[in-house]
Amino acid sequence: MKTTVIDLSADSFNGEIEAFLTRLLESDLVGSLLVPKKTTGGDNYVHALIKNPALLADTDIGAPVMPVQAARIISNLTFRDPGEKIGVVVKPCEARALVELAKFKQITREALVIIVVDCLGTYEPKAFSALVKSGKSPALDLRKQAVTGACNADDSAAFRSACEICEYPALDTSVVDIVVGLWGVDTEKQLYIEANDELADVMNEKNILEFNGQDNSKRQEIIASVKAERSNSCTQVLGDFSSKVNSIKGIQELLSTCMRCHNCMINCPICYCRECVFRSPTFEHTPDQYLSWANDKGAIRMPANTVMFHLTRLNHMVISCIGCGMCDTACPNDISVMSLFRTVGNNAQKMMEYEPGRSYDEPAPATTFQDTELVTEAGMSGH
Amino acid sequence: MSDSKFEPRIVGFLCHWCTYTGADLAGTTRQQYPAGIRIIHLMCSGAIDVVYVLKSLLDGADGVLIGGCHPGDCHYQTGNLKARRRIALLRSIMDTLGLDQERVWLRWISASEGRLFAETIREYDGALQSQGQNPLADEWDL
Numbered sequence: 001m002k003t004t005v006i007d008l009s010a011d012s013f014n015g016e017i018e019a020f021l022t023r024l025l026e027s028d029l030v031g032s033l034l035v036p037k038k039t040t041g042g043d044n045y046v047h048a049l050i051k052n053p054a055l056l057a058d059t060d061i062g063a064p065v066m067p068v069q070a071a072r073i074i075s076n077l078t079f080r081d082p083g084e085k086i087g088v089v090v091k092p093c094e095a096r097a098l099v100e101l102a103k104f105k106q107i108t109r110e111a112l113v114i115i116v117v118d119c120l121g122t123y124e125p126k127a128f129s130a131l132v133k134s135g136k137s138p139a140l141d142l143r144k145q146a147v148t149g150a151c152n153a154d155d156s157a158a159f160r161s162a163c164e165i166c167e168y169p170a171l172d173t174s175v176v177d178i179v180v181g182l183w184g185v186d187t188e189k190q191l192y193i194e195a196n197d198e199l200a201d202v203m204n205e206k207n208i209l210e211f212n213g214q215d216n217s218k219r220q221e222i223i224a225s226v227k228a229e230r231s232n233s234c235t236q237v238l239g240d241f242s243s244k245v246n247s248i249k250g251i252q253e254l255l256s257t258c259m260r261c262h263n264c265m266i267n268c269p270i271c272y273c274r275e276c277v278f279r280s281p282t283f284e285h286t287p288d289q290y291l292s293w294a295n296d297k298g299a300i301r302m303p304a305n306t307v308m309f310h311l312t313r314l315n316h317m318v319i320s321c322i323g324c325g326m327c328d329t330a331c332p333n334d335i336s337v338m339s340l341f342r343t344v345g346n347n348a349q350k351m352m353e354y355e356p357g358r359s360y361d362e363p364a365p366a367t368t369f370q371d372t373e374l375v376t377e378a379g380m381s382g383h
Numbered sequence: 384m385s386d387s388k389f390e391p392r393i394v395g396f397l398c399h400w401c402t403y404t405g406a407d408l409a410g411t412t413r414q415q416y417p418a419g420i421r422i423i424h425l426m427c428s429g430a431i432d433v434v435y436v437l438k439s440l441l442d443g444a445d446g447v448l449i450g451g452c453h454p455g456d457c458h459y460q461t462g463n464l465k466a467r468r469r470i471a472l473l474r475s476i477m478d479t480l481g482l483d484q485e486r487v488w489l490r491w492i493s494a495s496e497g498r499l500f501a502e503t504i505r506e507y508d509g510a511l512q513s514q515g516q517n518p519l520a521d522e523w524d525l
Contacts, residue, residue: 246480247480247481248522250481252522277432277434297521298523300525301525312437315476343479344480348472348479351475366472368468374468377474378467378489380489383490
């Protein structure tokens with residue numbers, strides 16, 4: 001890993017990033033860039049697939065909003081080799097989802113240059129929109145606080161609940177190619193970038209960036225303290241959650257307002273199946289089947305299989321859940337799907353000694369096995 | 384239903400090559416075991432999708448038994464070891480959410496183990512007798 005620090009003149013952070021991305025796009029390292037860009041409406045940032053460097057205007061790599069999990073978009077772009085390299089600017093949770101999708105062959109890693117930007121927290125899209133409309137600059141306000149590590153949401157809004165307990169505010173170059181650091185960086189004066197050795201050398205050679213090997217120990221300290229703080233919040237929030245959702249009654253209370261819209265599944269970056277079993281003929285029941293179930297129990301909730309939908313989704317993908325919280329953002333009725341998945345996921349991931357997003361080389365647990373393992377966990381001790 | 388008459392209903396997902404054939408042997412050799420098991424024939428325990436296990440439990444089955452070949456004997460090499468991972472995951476999820484994980488059993492029973500099959504059903508039936516009826520059987524809001 002090689003590092004560099006570029007000194008900035010006043011308020012030129014976005015300009016300097018834009019210049020860097022322009023040099024990258026004009027080189028042969030990438031043929032296109034996927035970057036968060038201000039919408040025409042002005043109150044949102046969405047990923048734009050950019051070919052023309054002039055359209056890098058109005059991009060903001062650190063916009064604190066995530067209307068769509070970029071891993072889903074990147075899967076659309078690279079489920080087969082797109083024939084050119086695409087540079088993608090993503091948040092840590094989006095990059096971790098990419099690691100998982102690579103294992104399921106839903107992206108072509110070789111076709112990507114992954115540029116991850118430290119995440120200082122994100123707002124729900126409507127909260128972000130409201131902040132912008134009230135004349136605030138949410139991205140700039142957060143970036144100014146990053147140097148101390150104490151990044152607080154605006155007084156009139158809160159971060160997404162997933163961000164408040166996110167233990168991955170920054171990644172290193174072990175799973176991505178380039179890191180734009182914000183934590184512990186005085187972004188009014190400096191721009192901090194890391195790249196893996198090979199890419200750093202190429203960028204040096206092509207005059208895209210000069211890597212001058214700056215010390216980053218202060219940044220590392222701040223990241224460690226943010227992680228520790230988040231880890232505490234996580235333990236507390238998920239502890240509260242599991243003290244409520246620890247029985248069928250707790251599950252029923254959690255899912256009371258579920259309207260089975262499948263939005264949590266549709267927006268989940270890990271739920272990649274083209275056809276979910278819940279939208280397949282397996283769940284196209286005939287009238288007499290519903291009536292027969294109603295007859296057995298006296299009554300059944302309709303639409304049927306609401307608890308089963310969530311329990312099945314847990315079984316199918318919780319091991320790879322990276323905790324981005326898009327399920328919470330997507331839920332029209334504010335069900336804390338993220339807390340459910342993180343609580344269950346923590347235990348399941350611990351059991352499988354698996355950390356989603358950690359490495360491309362660790363196989364997804366459901367695709368592998370060891371000859372002797374999980375005997376107690378599968379309930380087979382003594383048999 | 385009084386406790387003395389409680390007959391647990393078990394859904395058995397049994398692999399074709401071992402446990403299903405073992406169950407057949409139990410029958411032809413006249414082994415006695417409780418009649419509350421309903422057997423579903425799979426080609427391999429590794430073919431189980433937990434969606435069917437969950438459906439059984441949420442519809443009120445008292446227990447689900449997944450039967451496969453002993454490790455090393457799987458007709459498809461390693462389907463049973465993949466099933467073990469899936470069942471361990473299912474049980475972990477159930478445990479976290481306060482659902483009774485002992486309502487899901489995974490057992491290795493070979494084609495020649497008719498006696499073991501009968502013993503296993505008797506053992507599971509006994510365990511479920513003491514656990515009582517699956518409380519989900521009376522829940523409409525699922």
